[in-house]
Amino acid sequence: MKKIFENTRKLCxxxxxxxxxxxxxxxxxxxxxxxxxxDYNYWFFSNVSGDSLMQLYSRDIYKTAWCPxxxxxxxxxxxxxxxxxxxxxxxxxxxxxxxxxxFLIKIRKYIDNNIPVLCRGGEKLLxxxxxCGYNDEELYYLICDTDVPQxxxxxxxxxxxxxxxxxxxxxxxxxxxxxxDIPSFILRPSTINYSFGRQAFIDWAESFMNETFDNIPKEQxxxxxxHGTYLCMMGTNGCVINFIKKxxxxxxxxxFINELIPLYEKQQAMFHDLAYEKGGLHDGFDIKPEIIKxxxxxxxxxDKIIDAANICNDILxxxxxxxxxxx
Numbered sequence: 001m002k003k004i005f006e007n008t009r010k011l012c013x014x015x016x017x018x019x020x021x022x023x024x025x026x027x028x029x030x031x032x033x034x035x036x037x038x039d040y041n042y043w044f045f046s047n048v049s050g051d052s053l054m055q056l057y058s059r060d061i062y063k064t065a066w067c068p069x070x071x072x073x074x075x076x077x078x079x080x081x082x083x084x085x086x087x088x089x090x091x092x093x094x095x096x097x098x099x100x101x102x103f104l105i106k107i108r109k110y111i112d113n114n115i116p117v118l119c120r121g122g123e124k125l126l127x128x129x130x131x132c133g134y135n136d137e138e139l140y141y142l143i144c145d146t147d148v149p150q151x152x153x154x155x156x157x158x159x160x161x162x163x164x165x166x167x168x169x170x171x172x173x174x175x176x177x178x179x180x181d182i183p184s185f186i187l188r189p190s191t192i193n194y195s196f197g198r199q200a201f202i203d204w205a206e207s208f209m210n211e212t213f214d215n216i217p218k219e220q221x222x223x224x225x226x227h228g229t230y231l232c233m234m235g236t237n238g239c240v241i242n243f244i245k246k247x248x249x250x251x252x253x254x255x256f257i258n259e260l261i262p263l264y265e266k267q268q269a270m271f272h273d274l275a276y277e278k279g280g281l282h283d284g285f286d287i288k289p290e291i292i293k294x295x296x297x298x299x300x301x302x303d304k305i306i307d308a309a310n311i312c313n314d315i316l317x318x319x320x321x322x323x324x325x326x327x
Contacts, residue, residue: 001134001135001136002133002134002135002136003111003112003133003134004132004133004140004149005111005114005116005132005133005142005149006031007031007032007076008132008142008147008148008149009028009142010024010144010145010146010147011024011025011027011028011129011130011142011143011144012024012042012144012145013222014145016297017235017236017238017239018042018046018126018236019067019232019236020042020046020049020051020052020066020067020069020070021069021070021126021127021128021129021143021144022045022049022067022069022070022073022118022127022128022235023042023043023045023046023049023051023069024144025116025118025128025129025130025144026040026042026045026049026081026085026118027040027041027042027044027045028116028130028142029048029115029116029118029130029162030085032066032114032115032128033087033115033162033305034114035085039171040085041245043239043242044243045081045084045085046239047083047178047239047243048080048081048084048174048178048235049068049069049071049073049077049080050068050077050080050181051067051068051237052076052236052237052238052239052240052243053181053182053186053198053237053240054057054068054185054186054188054196054197054200054237055074055110055179055186055196055197055198055200055201055204055230055233055234055237056068056071056194056195056196056200056233057154057193057194057195057196057199057200057204057230058071058193058194058225059193059194059195059201060193061207061212061213061216061221061222061225061226062222062225063225064225064229065194065229065230065233066126066127066229066233067204067233067236068130068196069127070126070127070128071194072093072191072194073128074302075091075278076201078091078160081161082162083168083169084168084169084174084178085168086165086166086168087162087163087164087165087166088162088163088164088166089160089161089162089163090123090159090161090163091158091159091160092158092160092161092229093157093158094157095156095157095158095159097120098155100154100156103159104139106161107131107134107139107159107164108134110131110161111131111132111133111134114129114163116131116132117130117159117160117161118130118131118159118160119131119141119156119158119159119160120156120157120158121155121156121157121158122153122156123141123155123270124152124155124158125141125143125155125156127144128158128160129141129142129143129144130142131156132149133149133151133201133251135151138151138152138153138154138242139151139154146276148189148207158162172250172251175243175246175247175250175251176247176250176251176254178243178247179244179254179257181246182260182315182319183319185197186198186315187316187318197312197314198309198312198316199300200230201305201306201308201309201312202306202309204227204230204303204305205301205302205303205305205306205309207226208292208295208298208299208301208302209295209298209299209302213226213293214293216293218289218290218292218293218324219289221289221292221293222289223287223288223289223292226292227292228285228287231271231274231275231284232233232283232285234267234270234271234274234275235268235271235272235275238264238267238268238271240264241261241264241265241268244257244260244261245257245261246263248270254326255325256319256322256325256326259318259322260318263311263314263315263318264311264315267291267308267311270304270307270308270311271308273304274301274304276307282297282301
């Protein structure tokens with residue numbers, strides 16, 4: 001027996017700046033549930049999830065930090081996302097070879113009802129993707145960069161099943177609440193493994209100026225892990241600008257957003273300097289490991305990243321200054 005969804009498509013469009021698979025998976029889920037994907041689209045979930053509202057930094061230079069929904073997604077974050085679109089959910093983690101088969105009946109039941117199951121785990125599923133079909137032996141997975149479902153050995157370690165529809169806030173209130181939550185994302189406390197928001201910028205910048213790379217041979221410096229991924233994250237998070245503009249359209253009383261827009265635009269200009277400016281900033285995404293190990297050459301890059309951290313302070317100042325009007 002074989003069943004595969006007919007409405008499969010790419011989950012994310014990298015050429016449009018869509019780099020976070022979880023948010024593309026959520027838009028596809030909404031599409032399959034017949035929700036309005038002009039409202040509940042990638043950009044909506046990228047901000048509501050917090051992915052585009054805070055920088056992330058991994059304290060392990062050998063481990064790639066992709067985005068919060070890839071590295072640190074938890075039940076509280078998922079609740080925020082599913083509350084925003086008005087659905088219950090069931091998140092199961094820690095699945096392994098011993099119990100993986102226990103979930104196949106439920107997965108197939110969802111597929112029979114044309115509802116995808118979000119999943120991740122194994123070599124193929126670095127980030128969240130969607131199960132959208134099955135045959136007698138395998139499941140079919142829709143992965144971010146292809147519109148053709150792939151069948152391969154089941155290695156998922158996490159599953160998310162959408163639940164029943166529930167009452168949720170009007171869209172304008174969700175946008176308002178998300179904007180008002182921006183300070184909590186910028187100031188999210190660090191953990192042993194990661195730092196977030198303003199501190200993530202600071203730790204990224206300081207890694208080039210402290211002893212982090214002193215005793216590591218250049219052959220062991222992964223330029224993507226220690227710099228490229230953070231540039232990608234910083235650029236991808238520029239979608240917050242359109243989100244807060246839409247929040248202002250829906251909530252014209254939130255006039256302080258007019259003060260936030262130029263700050264986020266300034267932070268995005270810093271990204272372009274870091275990523276694409278040739279010469280002083282050492283070729284952005286194409287930076288070489290020997291440059292990363294050279295503190296003198298990395299000083300302009302470190303300074304520019306600190307400037308981005310300082311923009312976080314300016315954003316927080318806007319919220320503090322307008323606190324009374326937000327109450």
